[in-house]
Amino acid sequence: MAQSNETEQKPGPLSGITVLDFSRVLAGPYCTMILADLGARVIKVERFGTGDDTRAFGPFVDEESAYFMCFNRGKESISLDIKSPRDRELLERLLDSSDVLVENFRPGVMERLGYGPERLAKTHPHIVYTSISGFGHSGPFSELPGYDMVVQAMGGVMSLTGWPDGEPARVGTSFGDLGAALFGVVGILAALHSRNRDAQGSRVDIGMLDCQAALMETALARYDVEGKVPTRTGDNHPSLAPFETFMAEDGKFVICAGNDTLFLLMADALGSPQMALKPEFLTNDLRVQNRAQLVKDVEKITTSKPMQHWIDALNEAGVPCAPINTIDRLFSNPQLLARNMIVKVKGEGDRAVRTAGNPIKMSTMSEIDPESPIRAPRLNEHREAILAELMTKCGAYAPTSRARSEADEIESNSFCETAAKA
Amino acid sequence: MAQSNETEQKPGPLSGITVLDFSRVLAGPYCTMILADLGARVIKVERFGTGDDTRAFGPFVDEESAYFMCFNRGKESISLDIKSPRDRELLERLLDSSDVLVENFRPGVMERLGYGPERLAKTHPHIVYTSISGFGHSGPFSELPGYDMVVQAMGGVMSLTGWPDGEPARVGTSFGDLGAALFGVVGILAALHSRNRDAQGSRVDIGMLDCQAALMETALARYDVEGKVPTRTGDNHPSLAPFETFMAEDGKFVICAGNDTLFLLMADALGSPQMALKPEFLTNDLRVQNRAQLVKDVEKITTSKPMQHWIDALNEAGVPCAPINTIDRLFSNPQLLARNMIVKVKGEGDRAVRTAGNPIKMSTMSEIDPESPIRAPRLNEHREAILAELMTKCGAYAPTSRARSEADEIESNSFCETAAKA
Known part of the structure; x- marks a missing residue:
């Protein structure tokens, strides 16, 4: 339209x-x-x-x-x-x-x-x-x-x-x-x-x-059910991983691969299919538990090339991702x-x-x-x-x-x- | 209703x-x-x-x-x-x-x-x-x-x-x-x-x-007019002061006193009318320039008593303010x-x-x-x-x-x- x-x-x-x-x-x-x-x-x-x-x-x-x-x-x-x-x-x-x-x-x-x-x-x-x-x-x-x-x-x-x-x-x-x-x-x-x-x-x-x-959203219900006060999570999703910011050679971007299929596709797109087979990353729950290690492993790869390279590869694979745009970038967003x-x-x-x-x-x-x-x-x-x-x-x-x-x-x-x- | x-x-x-x-x-x-x-x-x-x-x-x-x-x-x-x-x-x-x-x-x-x-x-x-x-x-x-x-x-x-x-x-x-x-x-x-x-x-x-x-909001227009990329401002309003978080004895709360009248009322409510007469705080522009000093001066007072004391005093004076509520506090918000x-x-x-x-x-x-x-x-x-x-x-x-x-x-x-x- x-x-x-x-x-x-x-x-x-x-x-x-x-x-x-x-x-x-x-x-x-x-x-x-x-x-x-x-x-x-x-x-x-x-x-x-x-x-x-x-x-x-x-x-x-x-x-x-x-x-x-x-x-x-x-x-x-x-x-x-x-x-x-x-x-x-x-x-x-x-x-x-x-x-x-x-x-x-x-x-x-x-x-x-x-x-x-x-x-x-x-x-x-x-x-x-x-x-x-x-x-x-x-x-x-x-x-x-x-x-x-x-x-x-x-x-x-x-x-x-x-x-x-x-x-x-x-x-x-x-x-x-x-x-x-x-x-x-x-x-x-x-x-x-x-x-x-x-x-x-x-x-x-x-x-x-x-x-x-x-x-x-569900913050009130979560407190009512679990009794824990919801708090700040910075740039990640508290119960999904990877679902956060990663550093590329020239800036930061987000990858949202919150289920096992997307994680497999992400690992492939990053040229590291073996990452998806590591025992500590086998399920989303394990990836949430081992988030720090996961971020380290992913950034070891992503910092080697510019952001656009990874965005293109992840988009091609169907993995949700995006650059963290500053406002000036919106004017040229296609x-x-x-x-x-x-x-x-x-x-x-x-x-x-x-x-x-x-x-x-x-x-x-x-x-x-x-x-x-x-x-x-x-x-x-x-x-x-x-x-x-x-x-x-x-x-x-x-x-x-x-x-x-x-x-x-x-x-x-x-x-x-x-x-x-x- | x-x-x-x-x-x-x-x-x-x-x-x-x-x-x-x-x-x-x-x-x-x-x-x-x-x-x-x-x-x-x-x-x-x-x-x-x-x-x-x-x-x-x-x-x-x-x-x-x-x-x-x-x-x-x-x-x-x-x-x-x-x-x-x-x-x-x-x-x-x-x-x-x-x-x-x-x-x-x-x-x-x-x-x-x-x-x-x-x-x-x-x-x-x-x-x-x-x-x-x-x-x-x-x-x-x-x-x-x-x-x-x-x-x-x-x-x-x-x-x-x-x-x-x-x-x-x-x-x-x-x-x-x-x-x-x-x-x-x-x-x-x-x-x-x-x-x-x-x-x-x-x-x-x-x-x-x-x-x-x-x-x-106006972020695109600000960039288009001023050519500066808008960025993060933490907990304050970039062009108003005081318009941010302050520490009380038992927690943090916000005061939004973005014009001279509200600043006068705030100084009174904090029991420090002389604060409003300080040359470095006379106008909003000056207060924005001297924000760090302003926060220090205000917190010297506010850390001495519990948050509710200040909230009550500021509300009484008509100065916009609020506790930074965690989600659990919403259930008892009157x-x-x-x-x-x-x-x-x-x-x-x-x-x-x-x-x-x-x-x-x-x-x-x-x-x-x-x-x-x-x-x-x-x-x-x-x-x-x-x-x-x-x-x-x-x-x-x-x-x-x-x-x-x-x-x-x-x-x-x-x-x-x-x-x-x-």
Whole structure:
């Protein structure tokens, strides 16, 4: 699919869905980026004046934040002054025509602004109202601030990452934010699916800590059954060998030969079939017990030639293996290139920045063109267009009628519908 | 929501959806576990004789695999002999009444079995056909075996995880499998959403390597803009300080005070307001430059009292912080307990095993009851029930008609419909 040269553009599966996005920084914007990649219209509601915090995060390209571009590609931006009655009225209109709301403030903030889930469940029951927060909107830690590293520490992954004789390490990407973002998308899409049936929105409440626990694989069960606290294993699989890093002449790579057949094939591919016959390596259990010796024996061979030689030989033999790539190597990885996984984003300037594309490949959706940069919006860029659109839709709201008093009381949210019926 | 004491059981948002699940081991079963948690009916089609490989993976409880229980809770099992015409006929019936197919074989396997996506797109165009594989079904690496550690190495996360002066570490959970599983669920639900509109299924093709790239956050963009290869940072955030691990009297914990206000609050909470006034710590940039000194100054204080003392003081002050929990500590974490995140699974025996629950909290769905163990199926447990159900539905297929020759030619998949029309 990624290879086909379709000329027909297929809109994404979420085309027609409008997301009102109050989120900022990472977890929320990553969640709505996925929705935008899948064809949803995402209207980013940004703070008056400064917008999303990450507009001030480096790296910068001609004073524009590449951080912001990465996660806000393909979205629209409107900056609202939540204290202004005019803007609050506008927001009610936007809510009327939105399907999904996403926010990642600390619990209580949306309520104080007047857009809490309970109020919207009454006035806009069709909306899928999604919160992503450190600890979720219930429970004793609910009010605590939950950053990525806080939930990586509390949720257990740091205790499992790093070397057995060393300190716990952070996962080198924001596993706490990104895991929560993905579960958030799942919740939203599940809610949209059920809304197709009963026309009712839902409240989706994602806590980053909950998601960390859900991503601990079998670690909880292992402790519950065996009573031993799972710990760090460095670069190897605790119960499979060889399943770890080996040194070649020019760098390190991994071999994952976790069963006897693969071990035989590996020994052959390394030109040392007799290795597979050694009594101390006959079974996986023996290889785990004699791991140090195994690594020594394998590296005696692998350090004699460059990594690519071994990767080619092992691939040929069907033994799972890979170079330990640094990030710069991803840009030339033939598989990522063939799958359109390196795409371009840009701000207002001409300079495009390369980042990762959409990993969800679907027959019913066109791929992102890796050569056409996707724009991230300027703060408030789409205000006039959105106002004009609402005016057309409702036939009553004139974006240029500046005479209207800022002190007007907040209008009923049903104004739009009332106008439409009239 | 997680707190409310609803007595009314609300079916999940995916109730009514049937998933035919050919997947085994981790990425596929984790994907379909999420679907089952959300209310889908998941029918696990297992290999004749042995079933899912993980039925043989430890840890074991009375000879049943706790590994298998964790990811197959709430599913049904039917074991099919794909070489038997009878079972192939049965499979066609199951396809007729399924909405989603999930498989995680290497590319080509489903085609060889006769259930490739192109054939099913013709005979069962309503199905959302989902593949999860190491590298996806296109591109030069497509045929290569892709284990979790292979894509962690190739996709860059290992190069970012661990200590700057040490070796790359594996993320201590199967980030490669679980990331792909989550993107798989997103693809499936997006496809179901669009199917609600146009009655057409989709082909969803997820490559684990693609997902790794998508989860590298801003690492690609940073390299593209700055030309420096991002590397490991151990336990700290490369551009924020203090944002790292500190030693208390009885263990390690993290403090994330990445801006000046939080740093002031932290200094106060540690009983050392003068720390915030030191010229070398006045701004975040200065604190990053003088990180070693900062850690030394903070630890001079924190090592004097137990961790919980500091956690309480910092929480009180609103400074993000957390203990670095080992897995055993999750079972008593009050937030995870309040959010129903510790649940029980069981096999045929009485002994239940504790594992993580469903992190997607929705107002329209009941929580998993943490006290009622969710069953994982015995191999082929649901065969008779499924046969009986198909017989009722189609009015023609008698599960007990053993006289029918095993050598019969494969029936048309439309047999069920034909029977229904007749």
